[in-house]
Amino acid sequence: MRCVVRVWSEVLRNDEVxxxxxxxFERVRASIADALRRGRAAGAVPAAVDPDRGARVVMGPLHGFLLQRVAFGLTDTAGLAGRPACRAALVMGGVGPSARANSR
Structure with missing residues:
Protein backbone atom coordinates (compact mmCIF):
# COMPACT_ATOMS: atom_id res chain seq x y z
CA MET A 1 0.00 0.00 0.00
CA ARG A 2 2.90 2.36 0.52
CA CYS A 3 3.44 2.38 -3.23
CA VAL A 4 -0.05 3.89 -3.68
CA VAL A 5 0.92 6.95 -1.65
CA ARG A 6 4.21 7.23 -3.52
CA VAL A 7 2.36 7.11 -6.83
CA TRP A 8 0.10 9.95 -5.64
CA SER A 9 3.15 12.12 -4.99
CA GLU A 10 4.50 11.28 -8.45
CA VAL A 11 1.16 12.20 -10.02
CA LEU A 12 1.56 15.71 -8.63
CA ARG A 13 4.95 16.26 -10.21
CA ASN A 14 5.27 13.94 -13.19
CA ASP A 15 3.05 14.33 -16.26
CA GLU A 16 4.05 10.88 -17.57
CA VAL A 17 2.58 9.27 -14.45
CA PHE A 25 -8.96 6.71 -11.48
CA GLU A 26 -11.64 7.07 -14.15
CA ARG A 27 -11.95 3.29 -14.60
CA VAL A 28 -12.48 2.81 -10.87
CA ARG A 29 -14.88 5.78 -10.67
CA ALA A 30 -16.91 4.42 -13.60
CA SER A 31 -17.01 0.95 -12.02
CA ILE A 32 -18.32 2.37 -8.73
CA ALA A 33 -20.88 4.49 -10.61
CA ASP A 34 -22.07 1.37 -12.46
CA ALA A 35 -22.38 -0.49 -9.15
CA LEU A 36 -24.45 2.39 -7.75
CA ARG A 37 -26.69 2.27 -10.85
CA ARG A 38 -27.20 -1.46 -10.37
CA GLY A 39 -27.89 -0.83 -6.70
CA ARG A 40 -30.51 1.78 -7.57
CA ALA A 41 -32.15 -0.60 -10.03
CA ALA A 42 -32.26 -3.29 -7.32
CA GLY A 43 -33.61 -0.84 -4.73
CA ALA A 44 -30.51 -1.08 -2.52
CA VAL A 45 -29.30 2.47 -3.28
CA PRO A 46 -31.71 5.39 -2.80
CA ALA A 47 -33.14 6.79 -6.03
CA ALA A 48 -31.96 10.26 -4.94
CA VAL A 49 -28.31 9.22 -5.33
CA ASP A 50 -26.67 10.40 -8.54
CA PRO A 51 -24.35 7.48 -9.44
CA ASP A 52 -21.62 9.63 -11.01
CA ARG A 53 -21.43 12.03 -8.09
CA GLY A 54 -21.89 9.19 -5.63
CA ALA A 55 -18.86 7.40 -7.06
CA ARG A 56 -16.70 10.43 -6.23
CA VAL A 57 -18.13 10.49 -2.70
CA VAL A 58 -17.24 6.81 -2.29
CA MET A 59 -13.71 7.26 -3.63
CA GLY A 60 -12.80 10.07 -1.23
CA PRO A 61 -13.00 7.94 1.93
CA LEU A 62 -11.23 5.06 0.16
CA HIS A 63 -8.24 7.27 -0.58
CA GLY A 64 -8.36 8.72 2.93
CA PHE A 65 -8.40 5.26 4.48
CA LEU A 66 -5.39 4.18 2.41
CA LEU A 67 -3.44 7.23 3.53
CA GLN A 68 -4.42 6.73 7.19
CA ARG A 69 -3.39 3.09 7.02
CA VAL A 70 -0.01 3.77 5.39
CA ALA A 71 0.90 6.95 7.27
CA PHE A 72 -0.46 6.13 10.71
CA GLY A 73 -1.03 2.37 10.77
CA LEU A 74 -4.77 2.76 11.33
CA THR A 75 -6.57 -0.43 10.38
CA ASP A 76 -9.89 -0.07 12.20
CA THR A 77 -12.56 0.07 9.51
CA ALA A 78 -15.61 -0.37 11.75
CA GLY A 79 -16.65 3.28 11.55
CA LEU A 80 -16.12 3.60 7.83
CA ALA A 81 -18.79 1.22 6.62
CA GLY A 82 -21.84 2.19 8.65
CA ARG A 83 -24.88 2.08 6.38
CA PRO A 84 -26.66 5.09 7.94
CA ALA A 85 -23.53 7.23 7.63
CA CYS A 86 -22.89 6.16 4.03
CA ARG A 87 -26.50 6.73 3.06
CA ALA A 88 -26.47 10.19 4.64
CA ALA A 89 -23.21 11.09 2.90
CA LEU A 90 -24.57 10.06 -0.49
CA VAL A 91 -28.07 11.51 -0.18
CA MET A 92 -27.49 14.56 2.00
CA GLY A 93 -23.87 15.23 1.12
CA GLY A 94 -24.42 16.78 -2.27
CA VAL A 95 -24.94 13.92 -4.67
CA GLY A 96 -28.73 13.85 -4.94
CA PRO A 97 -30.79 15.86 -7.44
CA SER A 98 -31.80 18.52 -4.90
CA ALA A 99 -28.17 19.11 -3.95
CA ARG A 100 -27.28 19.58 -7.62
CA ALA A 101 -30.01 22.18 -8.06
CA ASN A 102 -28.81 24.05 -4.97
CA SER A 103 -25.17 24.09 -6.12
CA ARG A 104 -25.89 26.05 -9.30
Whole structure:
Protein backbone atom coordinates (compact mmCIF):
# COMPACT_ATOMS: atom_id res chain seq x y z
CA MET A 1 0.00 0.00 0.00
CA ARG A 2 2.90 2.36 0.52
CA CYS A 3 3.44 2.38 -3.23
CA VAL A 4 -0.05 3.89 -3.68
CA VAL A 5 0.92 6.95 -1.65
CA ARG A 6 4.21 7.23 -3.52
CA VAL A 7 2.36 7.11 -6.83
CA TRP A 8 0.10 9.95 -5.64
CA SER A 9 3.15 12.12 -4.99
CA GLU A 10 4.50 11.28 -8.45
CA VAL A 11 1.16 12.20 -10.02
CA LEU A 12 1.56 15.71 -8.63
CA ARG A 13 4.95 16.26 -10.21
CA ASN A 14 5.27 13.94 -13.19
CA ASP A 15 3.05 14.33 -16.26
CA GLU A 16 4.05 10.88 -17.57
CA VAL A 17 2.58 9.27 -14.45
CA UNK A 18 -0.44 11.57 -14.27
CA UNK A 19 -2.04 10.35 -17.52
CA UNK A 20 -2.14 6.65 -16.68
CA UNK A 21 -3.14 7.45 -13.09
CA UNK A 22 -6.06 9.58 -14.32
CA UNK A 23 -7.16 6.76 -16.61
CA UNK A 24 -7.05 4.30 -13.71
CA PHE A 25 -8.96 6.71 -11.48
CA GLU A 26 -11.64 7.07 -14.15
CA ARG A 27 -11.95 3.29 -14.60
CA VAL A 28 -12.48 2.81 -10.87
CA ARG A 29 -14.88 5.78 -10.67
CA ALA A 30 -16.91 4.42 -13.60
CA SER A 31 -17.01 0.95 -12.02
CA ILE A 32 -18.32 2.37 -8.73
CA ALA A 33 -20.88 4.49 -10.61
CA ASP A 34 -22.07 1.37 -12.46
CA ALA A 35 -22.38 -0.49 -9.15
CA LEU A 36 -24.45 2.39 -7.75
CA ARG A 37 -26.69 2.27 -10.85
CA ARG A 38 -27.20 -1.46 -10.37
CA GLY A 39 -27.89 -0.83 -6.70
CA ARG A 40 -30.51 1.78 -7.57
CA ALA A 41 -32.15 -0.60 -10.03
CA ALA A 42 -32.26 -3.29 -7.32
CA GLY A 43 -33.61 -0.84 -4.73
CA ALA A 44 -30.51 -1.08 -2.52
CA VAL A 45 -29.30 2.47 -3.28
CA PRO A 46 -31.71 5.39 -2.80
CA ALA A 47 -33.14 6.79 -6.03
CA ALA A 48 -31.96 10.26 -4.94
CA VAL A 49 -28.31 9.22 -5.33
CA ASP A 50 -26.67 10.40 -8.54
CA PRO A 51 -24.35 7.48 -9.44
CA ASP A 52 -21.62 9.63 -11.01
CA ARG A 53 -21.43 12.03 -8.09
CA GLY A 54 -21.89 9.19 -5.63
CA ALA A 55 -18.86 7.40 -7.06
CA ARG A 56 -16.70 10.43 -6.23
CA VAL A 57 -18.13 10.49 -2.70
CA VAL A 58 -17.24 6.81 -2.29
CA MET A 59 -13.71 7.26 -3.63
CA GLY A 60 -12.80 10.07 -1.23
CA PRO A 61 -13.00 7.94 1.93
CA LEU A 62 -11.23 5.06 0.16
CA HIS A 63 -8.24 7.27 -0.58
CA GLY A 64 -8.36 8.72 2.93
CA PHE A 65 -8.40 5.26 4.48
CA LEU A 66 -5.39 4.18 2.41
CA LEU A 67 -3.44 7.23 3.53
CA GLN A 68 -4.42 6.73 7.19
CA ARG A 69 -3.39 3.09 7.02
CA VAL A 70 -0.01 3.77 5.39
CA ALA A 71 0.90 6.95 7.27
CA PHE A 72 -0.46 6.13 10.71
CA GLY A 73 -1.03 2.37 10.77
CA LEU A 74 -4.77 2.76 11.33
CA THR A 75 -6.57 -0.43 10.38
CA ASP A 76 -9.89 -0.07 12.20
CA THR A 77 -12.56 0.07 9.51
CA ALA A 78 -15.61 -0.37 11.75
CA GLY A 79 -16.65 3.28 11.55
CA LEU A 80 -16.12 3.60 7.83
CA ALA A 81 -18.79 1.22 6.62
CA GLY A 82 -21.84 2.19 8.65
CA ARG A 83 -24.88 2.08 6.38
CA PRO A 84 -26.66 5.09 7.94
CA ALA A 85 -23.53 7.23 7.63
CA CYS A 86 -22.89 6.16 4.03
CA ARG A 87 -26.50 6.73 3.06
CA ALA A 88 -26.47 10.19 4.64
CA ALA A 89 -23.21 11.09 2.90
CA LEU A 90 -24.57 10.06 -0.49
CA VAL A 91 -28.07 11.51 -0.18
CA MET A 92 -27.49 14.56 2.00
CA GLY A 93 -23.87 15.23 1.12
CA GLY A 94 -24.42 16.78 -2.27
CA VAL A 95 -24.94 13.92 -4.67
CA GLY A 96 -28.73 13.85 -4.94
CA PRO A 97 -30.79 15.86 -7.44
CA SER A 98 -31.80 18.52 -4.90
CA ALA A 99 -28.17 19.11 -3.95
CA ARG A 100 -27.28 19.58 -7.62
CA ALA A 101 -30.01 22.18 -8.06
CA ASN A 102 -28.81 24.05 -4.97
CA SER A 103 -25.17 24.09 -6.12
CA ARG A 104 -25.89 26.05 -9.30
Missing amino acids: RGPAAEG
